[in-house]
Amino acid sequence: MGLIPDFKKIATRSPWLYRINAGSCNGCDVEMATTALIPRYDVERLGCQYCGSPKHADIVLISGPLTVRVKDAVLRMFDEIPEPKVTVAVGVCPISGGIFRESYAVLAPIDQYIPIDVNVPGCPPRPQAIIAGVAKAIEIWRERL
Amino acid sequence: MSNQIAILLAVLLFPGGVFALALGLALKGVDRRVAARLQSRVGPPLMQPFFDIIKLGFKRTMVPAAANETVFLYTPLVGVVSMLIAAALVPITSVYAPDAAIGNLLVLLYLLMIPGIVLMIAGSASGSPYGAIGFSREMALMIAYEGPLVLIAAAVAIRTGMGMGGWATFSLNDIIAYQQTHGAFLFDPVMWPAVAAFCFFYPANLGIVPFDIPEAETEVLEGPIIEYSGPTLALFKVMSAVKKVVVLGLGIALFFPLAPESLVGGLLVWLIKMAVLMLIGITVVRLSTGRMRIDQAFVFFLKWPLLLAVASLAVVVVV
């Protein structure tokens, strides 16, 4: 009876992260790598794990303003991630285009193409902010499971 | 009949099945925790691998369009079943002795090859180019490490067999009984090359960092298991967890099976040995080395472990 909700609660303690670089300047990616790798921030505490294949992912971190050239690849990749998934947009680029805002090569805001659940603004955002965003995403994920 | 029921229970409950799975996942949890501590991080909770498996149960399994669906979905099952059976073959001194019908070193060697083959088939059935690269790397690595393993097993079997007045014995129970009366092979200088070769073998067999080439996540995105998601991916995690128990248990049985006579003591000592073997051979090695290239690993295995294994066989036969 109460077993399935219990299991769902347990399941949310194991969010696997996947990073998509949608044309970012790499600043946000460095920040995400920092979040993962530097002992001080350690996302593994939350049970997170960066995974190599989109098919293993639960929480997607998207950085960058979605350039015209990567759009198809990003959308295809996004479809490869099995449900239930949660999307976190990292940096100000996916929100508005950031410093690339008026470029002809950029399709931001990204939520015209991909449903975004959590925005983490900043250029680049601090690791603490990214972790807070991931924690928020875990809450949303719990409802979707 | 009671014989068959005992084997079935051994495969499903103890020491295969539930026990091996729980132990494998717990070892993985300890491994991740200790690794985090060594890097001065906090690390995940000890139960993390259990959470991961439960989580994967809630996800959707996707079958890629290019994949052969039947093969894609059922190969991981073969791997899990083979490992559960293998776990029932591993003796635990003074706690569990495998039935004479199955407790044979050669059977165990064959079963140990299956996960590698399963990974190869899974990688090629998924239709992904990364899976295909994983396939070829897994195959190369298997060719490299299977040879030393067979020679190590032969060295142990011949040493035991000659000690017992015959030629070679592959019965795991005999190997343990012999070491109980004559002292562990770990302290037998004649066996040291074999011990050293085994120390090289087991990180490769378990896919730990210097040798995790087929599944290198930064180059081939987890290789053979790239296309798996949800419950089928959980099967792979289960397979590798149980495999860890089997391989470490094999190492304990071959070289250092001594334990107190009592049931609880025997189990406790076995668990401690397993944890030590894992922390030294897996956690520390994993953290302190970088990944080799496949050609480097291949040459490495054909050089050192093979040489050591051949040497150990020669020494055992001559002495």
Ligand code: SF4
């Ligand atoms: S938000 Fe700033 S740091 Fe991040 S990708 Fe955009 S420009 Fe680079």
